[in-house]
Amino acid sequence: MKKFTYTEKKDTRSGFGVGLLEAGRSNPRVVGLCADLIGSLKMGDFKKEFPERFFQVGIAEANMMGLAAGLTIGGKIPFTGTFANFSTGRVYDQIRQSIAYSGKNVKICASHAGITLGEDGATHQILEDIGMMRMLPHMTVINPCDFNQTKAATLAIAEHVGPVYLRFGRPAVPVFTPADQKFEIGKALLLNEGSDVSIFATGHLVWEAIEAGEKLAEAGIDAEIINIHTIKPLDEEAILDSVSKTRCVVTAEEHQRNGGLGDAIAQLLARKAPAPMEMVAVNDSFGESGKPAELMKKYGLSSENIVEAVQNVLKRK
Amino acid sequence: MPDINKLKQIASQVRRDIVRMVHGVQSGHPGGSLGCTEFLVALYFELMEHRSEFNMDGQGEDLFFLSNGHISPVWYSVLARSGYFPVEELATFRKINSRLQGHPATEEGLPGIRVASGSLGQGLSVALGAALSKKLNNDDKLIYSLHGDGELQEGQIWEAAMFAAHHKVDNIISVVDWNGQQIDGPTLEVMHLGDLRAKWEAFGWEVIDLPDGNDMEAVVNSVRYAQTLTGKGKPILILMVTAMGKGVDFMEGTHKWHGIAPNDEQLEQALAQLEETLGDY
Numbered sequence: 001m002k003k004f005t006y007t008e009k010k011d012t013r014s015g016f017g018v019g020l021l022e023a024g025r026s027n028p029r030v031v032g033l034c035a036d037l038i039g040s041l042k043m044g045d046f047k048k049e050f051p052e053r054f055f056q057v058g059i060a061e062a063n064m065m066g067l068a069a070g071l072t073i074g075g076k077i078p079f080t081g082t083f084a085n086f087s088t089g090r091v092y093d094q095i096r097q098s099i100a101y102s103g104k105n106v107k108i109c110a111s112h113a114g115i116t117l118g119e120d121g122a123t124h125q126i127l128e129d130i131g132m133m134r135m136l137p138h139m140t141v142i143n144p145c146d147f148n149q150t151k152a153a154t155l156a157i158a159e160h161v162g163p164v165y166l167r168f169g170r171p172a173v174p175v176f177t178p179a180d181q182k183f184e185i186g187k188a189l190l191l192n193e194g195s196d197v198s199i200f201a202t203g204h205l206v207w208e209a210i211e212a213g214e215k216l217a218e219a220g221i222d223a224e225i226i227n228i229h230t231i232k233p234l235d236e237e238a239i240l241d242s243v244s245k246t247r248c249v250v251t252a253e254e255h256q257r258n259g260g261l262g263d264a265i266a267q268l269l270a271r272k273a274p275a276p277m278e279m280v281a282v283n284d285s286f287g288e289s290g291k292p293a294e295l296m297k298k299y300g301l302s303s304e305n306i307v308e309a310v311q312n313v314l315k316r317k
Numbered sequence: 318m319p320d321i322n323k324l325k326q327i328a329s330q331v332r333r334d335i336v337r338m339v340h341g342v343q344s345g346h347p348g349g350s351l352g353c354t355e356f357l358v359a360l361y362f363e364l365m366e367h368r369s370e371f372n373m374d375g376q377g378e379d380l381f382f383l384s385n386g387h388i389s390p391v392w393y394s395v396l397a398r399s400g401y402f403p404v405e406e407l408a409t410f411r412k413i414n415s416r417l418q419g420h421p422a423t424e425e426g427l428p429g430i431r432v433a434s435g436s437l438g439q440g441l442s443v444a445l446g447a448a449l450s451k452k453l454n455n456d457d458k459l460i461y462s463l464h465g466d467g468e469l470q471e472g473q474i475w476e477a478a479m480f481a482a483h484h485k486v487d488n489i490i491s492v493v494d495w496n497g498q499q500i501d502g503p504t505l506e507v508m509h510l511g512d513l514r515a516k517w518e519a520f521g522w523e524v525i526d527l528p529d530g531n532d533m534e535a536v537v538n539s540v541r542y543a544q545t546l547t548g549k550g551k552p553i554l555i556l557m558v559t560a561m562g563k564g565v566d567f568m569e570g571t572h573k574w575h576g577i578a579p580n581d582e583q584l585e586q587a588l589a590q591l592e593e594t595l596g597d598y
């Protein structure tokens with residue numbers, strides 16, 4: 001197992017904030033919108049430097065999505081900022097009709113995704129957003145794994161033409177990907193080559209997968225670990241290549257099992273290369289208040305759960 | 318005659334509960350909770366006819382809906398202090414495996430909660446639905462709902478407001494916590510609400526001004542007056558001016574305490590200003 005190290009922990013939302021500021025500096029067409037969550041979304045620096053290109057919309061997310069769609073007419077590149085719940089479920093039809101169906105170049109940037117937002121509880125912990133967003137035609141869905149990758153992804157989506165859902169989170173997590181990485185939308189990243197099992201992980205679960213890989217290595221299991229930062233379009237080639245070698249799969253994500261990364265990969269494999277598969281995800285329940293680490297354990301999203309899933313899938317090989 | 322002094326004593330204890338709960342888990346929303354303490358205390362200890370043996374349908378009872386769900390600490394404290402669940406349970410606020418979720422929820426079965434809230438802007442619609450249900454059931458008790466002023470920026474509020482007048486939902490008293498603050502700053506700077514009275518009147522509501530929503534006697538009198546206006550074909554709105562963070566000097570009147578917890582030292586400072594009247598949990 002390749003060694004992964006980190007020197008600090010940072011929140012992925014701060015990677016977004018830094019990336020947005022940089023995107024704003026290099027491209028005057030970039031504009032920001034926020035629904036009364038500037039601090040939480042880390043959009044303050046962008047607002048300060050580009051006040052004329054920043055719009056506070058108040059607590060009115062549906063309006064924000066419509067405004068963003070309109071801003072693209074005339075060439076602006078709007079980045080909307082609010083919590084993941086209010087970026088998706090709250091405004092699904094606005095996104096569907098005015099952004100996705102209309103092919104608008106809007107970047108929907110969503111913080112506090114998943115269960116790790118912690119104490120605010122289930123009303124805010126959306127675990128269905130990847131599913132909702134990846135069901136929409138034309139939509140690109142990205143869930144980066146750490147601060148550096150979120151910054152790089154933010155810069156990449158500013159260059160990309162078309163609607164994008166960028167999902168990130170609140171807790172500080174290990175920063176282990178390179179600071180100067182180039183983010184390629186739709187390109188899976190091979191983190192560790194292995195031959196026994198393919199672990200496909202996204203977002204915060206990528207680090208858990210690495211920790212799981214280390215534990216598995218101690219037990220003599222050689223796991224291939226792949227970071228699927230782009231859930232749509234899915235890097236089918238990378239997934240099929242890996243599975244043709246390992247012949248079994250574990251997926252890991254901070255999302256419902258229904259509709260998430262695991263579902264997307266299961267669909268691909270069912271069509272092209274059926275293989276035994278286990279999914280580490282929330283199993284059809286809402287979250288609750290608690291500390292992020294406690295919740296990851298209770299809802300089965302920790303590295304131990306990935307190890308267990310690998311052990312189970314190997315028995316089915 | 319209401320015993321205003323007794324209500325004030327309860328309010329002091331509720332404020333202690335709020336800061337202790339938020340401090341205990343180092344998260345939650347003290348600002349709006351402290352500002353709405355008089356209202357919630359008056360409602361549960363004086364104004365509403367309600368039963369602490371909780372029943373979801375609440376027939377023959379007045380019902381309350383908290384639309385600005387983030388101020389759960391004040392509601393939980395008032396519910397516990399009026400007998401819906403043990404006061405000791407306040408210590409579990411926002412902790413794992415608790416019934417006292419960060420935002421009010423029905424999932425864990427906490428007595429007193431009839432619908433989840435926290436995602437803003439949805440509560441008026443639900444409250445109106447419950448008001449219609451009461452009418453269909455020939456139940457003459459009332460529905461109360463509370464909303465943040467920032468929350469009024471959500472369009473759904475105004476869809477509900479239009480519905481209420483059109484359908485003459487006159488068994489509801491809705492209250493706006495007009496503290497002039499929201500997360501990113503004063504509402505005047507974030508998104509100006511304009512002439513609120515004129516807006517609600519234009520939507521067909523009977524509007525009552527409550528210029529000091531932190532004056533217990535004024536709160537009681539204002540809601541009592543609102544009660545006399547129900548049943549006359551119009552929904553009732555109280556514009557209740559409050560101070561965010563009321564009762565703790567360093568939290569008062571600023572959005573900075575919308576959603577952060579006091580540290581140990583700040584907790585001591587806060588508690589020194591709030592008399593313990595009913596015993597801390």
Ligand SMILES: Cc1ncc(C[n+]2csc(CCOP(=O)(O)OP(=O)(O)O)c2C)c(N)n1
Binds near residue numbers: 037464575
């Ligand atoms: C739909 C939705 N958008 C955003 C939020 C995040 N949020 C929580 S409280 C709040 C500010 C609410 O302001 P106000 O209603 O005035 O309450 P106060 O701050 O005065 O307690 C915001 C934006 C939310 N909970 N729901």
Ligand SMILES: [Mg+2]
Binds near residue numbers: 499
């Ligand atoms: Mg307010």
